[in-house]
Amino acid sequence: MTDEKEPITIKKYANRRLYNTGTSAYVTLEDLATMVKEGENFVVFDAKSGEDITRSVLAQIVSEQENKEGQSLLPIAFLRQLIRFYGDSMQMMVPRFLEQSMQSLTSQQGKFREQMTQAFGVGGFGPLEDQVRRNMEMFEKTFAMFAPFAHGQGKPAEDKPQGSPGGEMDELKRQLDELQKRLDKLGNKE
Numbered sequence: 001m002t003d004e005k006e007p008i009t010i011k012k013y014a015n016r017r018l019y020n021t022g023t024s025a026y027v028t029l030e031d032l033a034t035m036v037k038e039g040e041n042f043v044v045f046d047a048k049s050g051e052d053i054t055r056s057v058l059a060q061i062v063s064e065q066e067n068k069e070g071q072s073l074l075p076i077a078f079l080r081q082l083i084r085f086y087g088d089s090m091q092m093m094v095p096r097f098l099e100q101s102m103q104s105l106t107s108q109q110g111k112f113r114e115q116m117t118q119a120f121g122v123g124g125f126g127p128l129e130d131q132v133r134r135n136m137e138m139f140e141k142t143f144a145m146f147a148p149f150a151h152g153q154g155k156p157a158e159d160k161p162q163g164s165p166g167g168e169m170d171e172l173k174r175q176l177d178e179l180q181k182r183l184d185k186l187g188n189k190e
Contacts (some may be wrong), residue, residue, distance in 0.1 A: 008042040018044070033061045143176060
C-alpha cells in the first residue's frame with residue numbers, strides 16, 4: 001500500500017493554455033517545470049479529446065529548458081544517438097535503460113552532495129568560497145607591500161632618495177588620504 005497522492009490533473013485547451021484543475025488556475029510550462037522540480041506529480045490531458053499528452057508536454061518542457069542560455073543538459077551526440085534508436089530493434093530497451101541510469105545518477109548526486117556537506121560544511125561550498133576570498137585578500141595585501149606604487153600614483157619607489165624615510169612616509173600618508181577621500185565619496189553615493 002503506497003501513500004502517494006493522486007497526480008494533479010492539467011488540462012490543455014485548443015488555445016494552448018494549460019489549466020491546473022487542483023488550483024483552478026491557468027499555468028505555464030515554466031510552472032509545470034517548477035512542479036516537476038518540487039516533486040509534484042501531474043498528468044496532462046487534451047481538454048477536447050481526453051487524450052493523455054503528458055509525455056509530449058514534458059518533452060516540450062525539456063526542449064524549452066534546453067533552449068535557455070546555460071541550461072542545456074543534453075549533449076548533441078546524445079540527442080543524435082537517441083534519434084537513431086527510434087524505429088531500431090533496441091528501441092524497446094532504451095526507456096528502461098535511461099530510467100535506470102537517471103535513478104543511479106540521482107542516487108549518486110545525493111551521495112555527492114552529502115560528501116560535499118561533510119567536507120565543506122552546511123552550505124557545501126560556502127567555507128571553500130570564504131577561504132578563496134581570504135586567500136585573494138592576502139595576495140592583494142602582499143602584492144601591495146611589494147609594489148605600493150603599482151597603480152601609477154606617486155613616484156615609483158626606485159625614484160625616491162635612498163636616505164629619506166620621511167619622504168616615503170609622506171607619500172604613504174598622501175595615498176591613504178586619497179583612498180579615504182575615495183571611500184567617503186563612494187559612501188556618499190550610496
